[in-house]
Amino acid sequence: MQQRLIANRYALLAELGRGAMGVVWRAQDQLLGRAVALKELHPPQGIAAEERNVLEERMLREARTAGRLNHPAVVTVYDIVRENGRTYLAMELVDASDLATVVERHGPRDSVWMAGVALQVLGALETAHAAGIVHRDVKPSNIMVRPDGAVKLTDFGIAQAMDDPRLTTNGGIVGSPAYMSPDRLSGWEASPASDLWALGVTMAHAVEGISPFERTSTASTLHAIMNEPPVLRLASLALAEVIRGLLTVDPARRLTASQARGMLTAIVQGTAPVPLPRKKKNTAVRVAAVALGVVVLAGAAFAGYQAFKPKNTSAAGSPTTSGTPTSANSTEWSTDTAPLPIGAPLPSRRIATYGRGGDVTQWNLTGTECAKDFLTQGSPVLASVPCDKPHGIQLFSAATPLWDQPKTVAYPGKDWLADFGRKYCNEQFQATASRSKEALGFTALVPTQQEWQAWNDPTTPGRQEVLCVVWKQDRAPLAGTLVG
Known part of the structure; x- marks a missing residue:
């Protein structure tokens, strides 16, 4: 079988790898007598001309970029060739x-x-x-x-x-x-x-x-x-x-x-560690969150939220002096702290704890996942279900309040986390509620001290997030995601 020859110079010897956009060959440079890797751009049939041009320009960029760099850990590019409508990049062959x-x-x-x-x-x-x-x-x-x-x-x-x-x-x-x-x-x-x-x-x-x-x-x-x-x-x-x-x-x-x-x-x-320069810490609490399916930095929304100790205010989203509110999609919160019996549904807009020793004993959802069962006192949430199938609850947002601090940072206290959760989940719920004509219940789950401090547990690491969870106020199943 006759060897395929590219540019009357590079003899293809063996295929090294293949992807959706091309093939990499082991080749022999017959002019200089050295082995090279030859990357062939080979987009799939039917790709738009604009997209093909972008791919070709990326290959050219790879050649130009590597050509500007002189370092032993950067692959050397030798040549770029166009032949029969295809582009090839000849580069250093790395047997690794x-x-x-x-x-x-x-x-x-x-x-x-x-x-x-x-x-x-x-x-x-x-x-x-x-x-x-x-x-x-x-x-x-x-x-x-x-x-x-x-x-x-x-x-x-x-x-x-x-x-x-x-x-x-x-x-x-x-x-x-x-x-x-x-x-x-x-x-x-x-x-x-x-x-x-x-x-x-x-x-x-x-x-x-x-x-x-x-x-x-x-x-x-x-x-x-x-x-x-x-x-x-x-x-x-x-x-x-x-x-x-x-x-x-x-x-x-x-x-x-x-x-x-x-x-x-x-x-x-194996020498002594190099000490890091100590930078002055910012006391502002900044938040990173995934909300409504888009990554956002929620710190801007909480730029003034600086003190560890919660402040008593009468603004919307702060604790009220009455029991659980009854108005649909309200964002007022209950201050009722009476213990609930095991198995009782967790009320809407009443702070609950999760994790070791918490109201919700274990929490395994991430992102904007859904779960079959409702939140009940003393029960775990262990597995997710597809949000396009009937389900009880959805995690519609989450934030790590002290994300810019070491995981060893001291537990800030349930009251502080609760105050943070009310403000944060209120803001996220306003956008979520606008997507539904149903009366929705929601609450914030905050980690227990045991959960917070178990961040380095070798089998089940603890979590330090505040979780925002939503469900239908009448406890009927949700039929689709509430998060865009």
């Missing part, structure tokens, strides 16, 4: 598995080994950032690790030069959702800080064996990014500090490349 495959086949990585890999990726990113380029898609599948430990950061196809417009056909965010930083999800431009966040997610994935934020749906993935700091059980204390520093939600407080380099170097060399 990507980090995602390494973890899948061999399990979680050792912390010192991962620190060495991360240092090399960090070097590639620092070189790119110094050249004004943001990678935008750092993740395990884009990091090749050779048997000798050498690393190559690949796929600069969606990299964005800071002076170059984005390559999207619809203005959307480009990249892998599970590795995107909260600032990008909130609409900020990709930046060196967002690349460093993605590196932190990648490190957590490698040492723990699972992607820390990836969930079964995009909505629950985005919720996890904004509200659920990763549980680090296998990472060493020193590497966990680096990961948590890179996964700081506020990009202004996130570890810089220089700080991360010093800490990673100390891990690899």
Whole structure:
């Protein structure tokens, strides 16, 4: 069988990989006598001309971007060829598995080994950032690790030069959702800080064996990014500090490349940890939430919510001096604290607790999931059901009030959390209620102190979220989602 020859120069030897948009070949450069990887752009039949042009431009961008960078951890691009209506990119052949495959086949990585890999990726990113380029898609599948430990950061196809417009056909965010930083999800431009966040997610994935934020749906993935700091059980204390520093939600407080380099170097060399400079903490409580199916930073809505101790006010949304209100879709709250018998339905607009020792003994829903049964005193909510099927309740929003504080932060108290929950869930309910003509009940669930403090439990980590739950006031089944 005659070998296929591209540009009268590159002889195709074997297929290395195939995706929806193309094929990567092992090829021989017959002019220079060296092995290369040849990426062939091969979009599916019927793709729109505009989309094809975007894909071709991304391949050209990959060539231009890599050509501007001189670093051992960046794959070298040799040539770009157009032939018979197709585009080919000749690049350095890396005989290696990507980090995602390494973890899948061999399990979680050792912390010192991962620190060495991360240092090399960090070097590639620092070189790119110094050249004004943001990678935008750092993740395990884009990091090749050779048997000798050498690393190559690949796929600069969606990299964005800071002076170059984005390559999207619809203005959307480009990249892998599970590795995107909260600032990008909130609409900020990709930046060196967002690349460093993605590196932190990648490190957590490698040492723990699972992607820390990836969930079964995009909505629950985005919720996890904004509200659920990763549980680090296998990472060493020193590497966990680096990961948590890179996964700081506020990009202004996130570890810089220089700080991360010093800490990673100390891990690899086995020297004393590099102390971090202490930044003055902001006492304002900021909120990150997934509401109405869209990731939002709810901190703006609570910019004035600063004190740990709740203030007594008579404004709408504050506790009332009467019992449970009866008006449909009211946002006034009950101050009735009389104990409920086991199995009694939890009233609307009366703060309840969840988790260890709580009114709801266990809570397993995330995102905007639904559950079959109603909230009852002393019962858990263990499993979700499809929201397009009949169900009793829906988690319509959630927020982690102290998301920018360490998980070890002291329990702020049920009263403080209750005051936060009333204000936060009221705001979210107003939008939710407008989608339904039914009379709806809703409440806020706040974590118990035991649940809050169990954040590092190795089997069932505790949660620190405030949950907003909705149902029909007459306790009839809901037939569809109340969240857009």
